[in-house]
Amino acid sequence: MATTVHSQHNYIKIFVILSVLTVIEVGVTFLGLPKMLIAALLITLAVWKAALVAMHFMHLKMEKRTLSIVAIIPFILCVFLILMLLPDIYPK
Amino acid sequence: MSEAVAVHGGVEPAETPLTPESWGKLGMWLFLAGDAMSFGGLIVGYGILRHASTKWPVPAHVLGINLTAFMTFLLIVSSVWMVLALAAIQEGNKARFNKFLGLTILGGAMFLGCQAYEWTHLINHRLPELNIFFTTDLFATTFFILTGFHGMHVTGGVIYNTCVLAAVNRGRYQAKHVEIAGLYWHFVDLVWILIFTFVYLL
Numbered sequence: 001m002a003t004t005v006h007s008q009h010n011y012i013k014i015f016v017i018l019s020v021l022t023v024i025e026v027g028v029t030f031l032g033l034p035k036m037l038i039a040a041l042l043i044t045l046a047v048w049k050a051a052l053v054a055m056h057f058m059h060l061k062m063e064k065r066t067l068s069i070v071a072i073i074p075f076i077l078c079v080f081l082i083l084m085l086l087p088d089i090y091p092k
Numbered sequence: 093m094s095e096a097v098a099v100h101g102g103v104e105p106a107e108t109p110l111t112p113e114s115w116g117k118l119g120m121w122l123f124l125a126g127d128a129m130s131f132g133g134l135i136v137g138y139g140i141l142r143h144a145s146t147k148w149p150v151p152a153h154v155l156g157i158n159l160t161a162f163m164t165f166l167l168i169v170s171s172v173w174m175v176l177a178l179a180a181i182q183e184g185n186k187a188r189f190n191k192f193l194g195l196t197i198l199g200g201a202m203f204l205g206c207q208a209y210e211w212t213h214l215i216n217h218r219l220p221e222l223n224i225f226f227t228t229d230l231f232a233t234t235f236f237i238l239t240g241f242h243g244m245h246v247t248g249g250v251i252y253n254t255c256v257l258a259a260v261n262r263g264r265y266q267a268k269h270v271e272i273a274g275l276y277w278h279f280v281d282l283v284w285i286l287i288f289t290f291v292y293l294l
Contacts, residue, residue, distance in 0.1 A: 011179070015172040019165065026161050029152060029293050039294055046289035050282045057175050057278040059271075063117075066110050070121045074128035081136050089140055 014056045170199025171281040200250040
């Protein structure tokens with residue numbers, strides 16, 4: 001029982017963090033920073049939020065490693081996809 | 093691995109990679125991995141078309157982000173309700189489970205309502221004002237494909253969760269089925285977090 005109460009407390013904590021990060025994300029776009037810096041900040045925040053959802057709500061943090069490996073594969077493939085398309089994006 | 097054993101009360105032997113209790117979850121994760129590639133392909137395609145285009149409007153100016161920020165918040169809240177519903181059914185608290193899964197479904201339905209409003213507004217008012225036609229404009233086309241593909245997932249999730257709610261109350265589904273449905277729902281939330289960033293904010 002004690003663990004359940006603890007985990008619920010944890011869910012609310014993650015929810016608060018996700019909400020704060022969303023507010024920061026929207027706030028960052030209004031700061032008038034250089035474009036590349038904004039892009040870097042936004043992507044970092046988005047990946048951070050996605051990781052929080054996967055680790056805590058989808059329980060990857062306490063699951064067997066096999067499921068984490070399955071989860072990480074599409075991200076690796078997407079990075080591959082971008083790398084393979086780079087010659088088309090920046091033709092010589 | 094020892095942590096996993098402690099969490100599950102030592103039910104699952106540590107030396108086997110996956111036990112039958114995990115097979116359902118593994119199946120859902122494999123589906124989600126494939127689905128993530130669909131979204132990944134669409135998002136990467138969006139990025140490349142945008143990079144290659146000479147004229148691309150600032151998305152936030154065309155789309156507005158107040159409503160979408162609220163929609164992001166809705167999906168996050170709905171995800172939290174989903175984990176609370178799972179925690180409730182794991183404790184065997186059916187009333188609490190019904191309440192939270194009901195709220196999860198409501199959150200998803202509200203998200204769809206907001207998206208329907210957003211689309212109607214864009215198609216009928218905002219885009220014609222700016223001389224953008226979604227049949228010919230790359231920005232509008234990619235926007236509708238990406239958010240539409242995600243919206244279909246939310247629709248599926250709302251139907252899926254409703255079926256789970258009914259099946260649990262008829263005694264056919266247990267906590268493990270709710271957990272698998274939860275994986276799908278959190279995935280839809282996770283993808284929206286990325287779409288909100290790449291399509292609306294960037």
